[in-house]
Amino acid sequence: DEIVAAGAMLLVKAPEAGVVVDAFLHSETFLRIFQVRRHQALQGRSPELAAFSMLPLPDAGRLREIVKAPARYLNLSKAETEKLKSLSPTSDDLPSRFRTTFAQILSARLNAYVKAGLAGEQSYVRDNGNVVNPAAELRTAIRSLAFLADEFPGFVDALGKPSSSAGSALTQNYYWMERPVDKENVLVLSAEQRQKQAKAAVGTDLHFYASRDYNSMLTLIGVVPYGGDWMVFAINHTFTDQVTGFGSTVRRGVGRDLVAAELGKQLAETRRKLAGPK
Numbered sequence: 001d002e003i004v005a006a007g008a009m010l011l012v013k014a015p016e017a018g019v020v021v022d023a024f025l026h027s028e029t030f031l032r033i034f035q036v037r038r039h040q041a042l043q044g045r046s047p048e049l050a051a052f053s054m055l056p057l058p059d060a061g062r063l064r065e066i067v068k069a070p071a072r073y074l075n076l077s078k079a080e081t082e083k084l085k086s087l088s089p090t091s092d093d094l095p096s097r098f099r100t101t102f103a104q105i106l107s108a109r110l111n112a113y114v115k116a117g118l119a120g121e122q123s124y125v126r127d128n129g130n131v132v133n134p135a136a137e138l139r140t141a142i143r144s145l146a147f148l149a150d151e152f153p154g155f156v157d158a159l160g161k162p163s164s165s166a167g168s169a170l171t172q173n174y175y176w177m178e179r180p181v182d183k184e185n186v187l188v189l190s191a192e193q194r195q196k197q198a199k200a201a202v203g204t205d206l207h208f209y210a211s212r213d214y215n216s217m218l219t220l221i222g223v224v225p226y227g228g229d230w231m232v233f234a235i236n237h238t239f240t241d242q243v244t245g246f247g248s249t250v251r252r253g254v255g256r257d258l259v260a261a262e263l264g265k266q267l268a269e270t271r272r273k274l275a276g277p278k
Helices: 017-024 027-034 060-068 078-085 094-120 134-143 246-275
Strands: 002-012 037-040 170-181 184-196 201-210 216-226 229-239
Touching: 002 246, 017 184, 017 201, 017 216, 017 229, 017 246, 027 037, 027 246, 060 078, 060 094, 078 094, 094 134, 094 170, 094 184, 094 201, 134 201, 134 216, 134 229, 229 246
Parallel strands: none
Antiparallel strands: 002 229, 037 170, 170 184, 184 201, 201 216, 216 229
16 A cells, blocks of 8 residues: 655755765765665675675564564565574574574565566565565556656666666666664665766665565655756655554554655755755
């Protein structure tokens, strides 16, 4: 279920459009505004388990609860659920085993996305048997960006596709992120894509996996000339089928205003970053 479709816009002074996109998607901007820590997920040409070696974990008591019923607490496929359920909740080395197993899950999901894009994504299977398809959710969000096709040819078509299918004008990077939601860390896998032109630029941050609280997310920033400045607009689509955590807040009717306010803060931080020290 799409729970938020929100946007924000402002004017920014900058030497060129691409600089604005870079500032908006900079890791320091995410940390300052959302307390999100972003880590490069790919060190070479293929996903490496070492990239996830420092995953933050809940306390031991929480871990024991999770491995008893993984699908109740995490976004997982049926096979991923079985992997975590195979861990003994009374084992002395549960944190180490959990970190290793979850790192394998994240690495496999990243590898599948790098190779096949959204076509390689596995659905989430809930504790009650319900199936959620984050790839289908993101395709819905991507279709809503069709209005960008004329200004940024090829960009929308490449969203959700593997890097190998992107044109030379596009750059794509992968990250894993720690995002605090309701006092717990949500672990996220994201694909970041940018296209820079002489007089315009666009970028996206696509969350194709989130460990809990929401299913998927797509944030877009576009930059076009406006007089002597740049008109910057940002759009966010967030999806969840869950009735607790982040999703519950949105379903109480404040979600759109909340996300719009966050987008506004991210744009304001981008403008502050470009303005430099006063």
